[in-house]
Amino acid sequence: MTKEVIVKRNKYGIKLILDNHIPFPELLQLITDKFKETGNFFKDAQMALSFEGRVLTPDEQLRIIETITENTSIRIACIVDDDSALEERMRTQLEAAEYAGMPQAVAAEETSTDFYKGNLRSGQVLESYSNITLIGDVNPGAKIISHGSIVILGSLKGNACAGAAGAGNCFIFALEMKPIQLQIGDLIAKSPDKEKNPRALRKKENAAGSYAPQLATAKDGNICIEPVIKGCFNNL
Structure with a gap:
């Protein structure tokens, strides 16, 4: 199981723990693969999304949201800080x-x-x-x-x-x-x-x-x- 992308669900949404060293295109593909495997678990949930382990630009965050919504039925309500x-x-x-x-x-x-x-x-x-x-x-x-x-x-x-x-x-x-x-x-x-x-x-x-x-x-x-x-x- 890859450790570059770890998906954790909490009471209010999903936390993505991301590797800070691999190139972003490779990371995005790993996120795609991860949610293709686990997306059905979340079904049609509306959830908040937070990130840990890597600083992302607004464009990178939006590309991750697009990847999740394209490969699952999850609806991302917003992005929250780990705070x-x-x-x-x-x-x-x-x-x-x-x-x-x-x-x-x-x-x-x-x-x-x-x-x-x-x-x-x-x-x-x-x-x-x-x-x-x-x-x-x-x-x-x-x-x-x-x-x-x-x-x-x-x-x-x-x-x-x-x-x-x-x-x-x-x-x-x-x-x-x-x-x-x-x-x-x-x-x-x-x-x-x-x-x-x-x-x-x-x-x-x-x-x-x-x-x-x-x-x-x-x-x-x-x-x-x-x-x-x-x-x-x-x-x-």
Whole structure:
């Protein structure tokens, strides 16, 4: 049995322990062979994916995701760091998504999704032409832009734009929702703390506190932020 690629399953997903010395094309072939052998064990599970033993570029991570999804029926929800605090945040998001009936499009069979991890600092812009999942925080002065919907497994304290090509049926999800400015389709709204006007964000407070997952959607000419509750994704 090869030791260059070791697959371990934990409570919330899959951990890949990868050899740090062999060339990436050879490693990718070993991953392909490994999941062809073991893929049926996971069936149609939606899972988080983490890596250990090797530093991978974003492109290499995406190629590994493509290899797994092409050779199994596993749906990769996101990539997480091998970090207990981040794993806890991922657990919270997965449970909230399951409770709310979150559509599988976030993990994407019929809709492509870009995955990134890391915090966006002031002045940084992250843009995607599909749906986007960010594992990290969007800090004040940073901006995340997507032609589809946005899922942030962290804090949104900067700017976020979903449906950048004009689609008003997209959404923005964050584990902590404290944006400076949101845009969905052609609607733009700023935080009431920053600018008081009729287009200010209409926000429903969550009794669970400001750190509970929240969802921003376009409704009746306004952008509304609501707590994630059962069934809230059904009408998106």
